[in-house]
Amino acid sequence: MTFIDSLWVSLLGMAVVFTVLILLSFFITILSQILGLVVKNGQDTNGYAIPGSAAQRTEGTVPYILGEPDGDWSAGELKLIGVDEKTAAMIMAIVSDESEIPLSQLQFKTIKAIDSSL
Amino acid sequence: MSISVMEILLKLWYDSGFPSMSWQQVVMLCVAGVLIYLAIVKKYEPLLLLPIAFGVLLANLPMANLMAPPSDGHAGGLLYYLYQGVKLGIYPSLIFLGIGAMTDFGPLIARPSSLFLGAAAQLGIYVAFIVALLLGFDPKEAASIGIIGGADGPTAIYLTSKLAPELLPAIAIAAYSYMALIPMIQPPIMRLLTTEKERKVEMTQLREVSKLEKIVFPIIVTIVVCLLLPSVAPLIGMLMLGNLFRESGVVERLSQTAQNALINIVTIFLATTVGATAVAETFLRPETLKIIGLGLLAFMFSTAGGVLLGKLMYILTGGKVNPLIGSAGVSAVPMAARVSQIEGQKANPGNFLLMHAMGPNVAGVIGSAVAAGFFLSLFG
Secondary structure (H helix, E strand, O other), rough: OOOOHHHHHHHHHHHHHHHHHHHHHHHHHHHHHHHHHHHOOOOOOEEOOOOOOOOOOOOOEEEEEEEOOOOOOOEEEEEOOOOOOOHHHHHHHHHHHHHOOOHHOOOOEEEHHHHOOO | OOHHHHHHHHHHHOOOHHHHHOOOHHHHHHHHHHHHHHHHOOOOOHHHHHHHHHHHHHHOOOOOOOOOOOEEOOOHHHHHHHHHHOOOOOHHHHHHHHHHOOOOOOHHHOOOOOOOHHHHHHHHHHHHHHHHHHHHOOOOHHHHHHHHHOOOOHHHHHHHHHHHHHHHHHHHHHHHHHHHHHHHHHHHHHHHHHHHHHHOOOOOOOEEOOOHHHHHHHHHHHHHHHOHHHHHHHHHHEEEEEEEEHHHOOHHHHHHHHHHHHHHHHHHHHHHHHHHHOHHHOOHHHHHHHHHHHHHHHHHHHHHHHHHHHHHHHHHOOOOOOOHHHHHHEEEEEEEEHHHHHHHHHOOOOOOOHHHHHHHHHHHHHHHHHHHHHHHHHOO
């Protein structure tokens, strides 16, 4: 195979990868719009937020779901005191990573910010 | 009957593997030792590197014949039979089943443009392909070497076992070693190609994704990709089947089995037998060093491709996309996404890029499978 041939093959290869993924992107967008209409019509009530997508709150009790609501992951009531949900999600991920215990086997009750002046 | 102790000892010596051992096999045992060290002490992808290393060790013990095919009515070695799963492309596909069951495609569905980054981050595959051809490899070998840039072990093994099985051990070891080294390879390239201002960009939160969208997604992907590239149907089909197990919520036992027991069992068979193909005659060649160098080149260009498209998206969206998430398009889930998160937080401690980087990250898995399908269609 000559150098020019290899260039053509590579360009074609990149074009194929882009075409397939752009097509997928197109189908996903269409799918989301169609399903969005279905959801609006009240036929789908199982929507849930991707972690970190909910509006931030700095204090209070929030239900947390990391992943699917099918029992695969931790779920329950988590009390956040002085921390937002993003920070709480990071803390939980770090604890899981450092302790090498899957999130599905960890249960967090409270995450409280410590006042450094104390 | 008189028995000479010396004769017995000599017979034992000649029946053992020591007299048959070549210096090349000794070198391979040292290589196995280094890989075991990296897996246990340095924790470089230990789940894969450890069984690969032990496979190297087993295959280079003379007279053990663990990889020997059956001959003269005698059964073959244990690893020979286990290796048929690699040869026939069964193990990589089963590993994809487990990966699908473990993967949350939510971030990708929430932002479909992530797929573009997953595509751009396959650049290294084709750059390495061209350079490999220039270095004298044939097109099938060059394609197998290039796929290292996809940073996807099962895909690399699948393609290489079909196109250039003689290069399998070098390619598998290079692919998994570089995946473990992603936190060292990617950051300098990411910093080189982005400005401080770009790295500081905080991305808007992802939209909600409904359960129905997540269920329909694997079905759509399977139909679209497998119709376009039938050669990659075993990988994409299994990946999406695993994901459907996960998202459907009605086959919890199957989902759990796929993402735990099954993938672990298959990983043992796959990694050990891939390691066992690294016999001295085929591994100790200058080509192995070339493959290792080309693998690094492929990883670097794939990272650059993702980041550069990220920069383009940054410009086109008026600064709403952080280019750092582009590097996660090289697959290597979730390590590449973690690198994006870490680099983003270094520039701006309030930056949370992890979920945004997971989109390109899982898109990269599909992208590298598509690239493999392209090579299979062309050279298979």
